[in-house]
Amino acid sequence: MKKKRNMDVEWSYSGSNGPEHWHTLCDWYAEGAKYPYQSPIHLIHGEATDGDEDLTFHYKKEQFTEKEFKNTIHFVPFNTESYVVFKGVEYHLTDIHFHMPSEHIIDDNQTELEFHLVHTNVNQENLVVGILFNLTDKLNWICNDQDNSIWDFDNHIQWFDPSIFLPEKQSHFHYVGSLTTPPTKGPVNWFVFDTVGEMSRLFIEEFREEVLENNNRPIQDRKDRAIYYYK
Numbered sequence: 344m345k346k347k348r349n350m351d352v353e354w355s356y357s358g359s360n361g362p363e364h365w366h367t368l369c370d371w372y373a374e375g376a377k378y379p380y381q382s383p384i385h386l387i388h389g390e391a392t393d394g395d396e397d398l399t400f401h402y403k404k405e406q407f408t409e410k411e412f413k414n415t416i417h418f419v420p421f422n423t424e425s426y427v428v429f430k431g432v433e434y435h436l437t438d439i440h441f442h443m444p445s446e447h448i449i450d451d452n453q454t455e456l457e458f459h460l461v462h463t464n465v466n467q468e469n470l471v472v473g474i475l476f477n478l479t480d481k482l483n484w485i486c487n488d489q490d491n492s493i494w495d496f497d498n499h500i501q502w503f504d505p506s507i508f509l510p511e512k513q514s515h516f517h518y519v520g521s522l523t524t525p526p527t528k529g530p531v532n533w534f535v536f537d538t539v540g541e542m543s544r545l546f547i548e549e550f551r552e553e554v555l556e557n558n559n560r561p562i563q564d565r566k567d568r569a570i571y572y573y574k
């Protein structure tokens with residue numbers, strides 16, 4: 344069978360177009376899968392080395408819209424005003440989405456949810472910030488003090504400062520990996536916080552129909568790559 348060239352080839356998390364088959368679905372996915380350092384991985388405190396140059400956050404309250412694609416819900420900023428700086432390069436926040444359960448596992452601990460804040464630089468290179476959450480019955484959608492966001496479920500428009508996703512304690516892992524969805528290309532600079540946040544179960548249930556259950560890519564081989572930790 345000739346491989347398709349279509350960039351929108353259907354993929355899923357189980358069955359004949361599940362993760363173990365993604366690289367066979369089209370040439371574009373096959374190319375991405377060739378990157379040797381794939382994500383997600385198991386992060387272990389005892390195996391990480393101290394990081395030096397860290398990233399800085401320059402987030403601001405801005406307007407997001409809500410879209411469903413790639414088996415989850417996405418919050419997409421209209422003007423991409425929020426950004427981070429890593430090694431002197433600006434990466435603008437272009438997409439926020441989540442996976443259930445978490446894709447990264449920290450010290451054998453998988454949580455109910457992982458948010459990905461996806462950033463892109465002018466060369467279209469990605470930097471992703473991952474934050475793990477468990478669900479609670481509290482009503483604030485993210486259960487922290489900064490949450491002054493307003494969700495308009497009818498119009499799918501939301502104003503918030505993406506900092507609300509970040510835990511107060513900002514210790515995190517850093518490693519180089521790939522996208523966790525097709526085309527799983529790399530390199531992607533990953534920053535995964537090791538404080539588990541709390542997310543309102545009611546908020547997540549608003550998106551239940553759009554988010555595929557178990558939309559987490561299985562853990563990939565760490566191989567010989569370095570994992571850094573910032574206290």
Ligand SMILES: [Zn+2]
Pocket residue numbers: 440441442459523
């Ligand atoms: Zn993701």
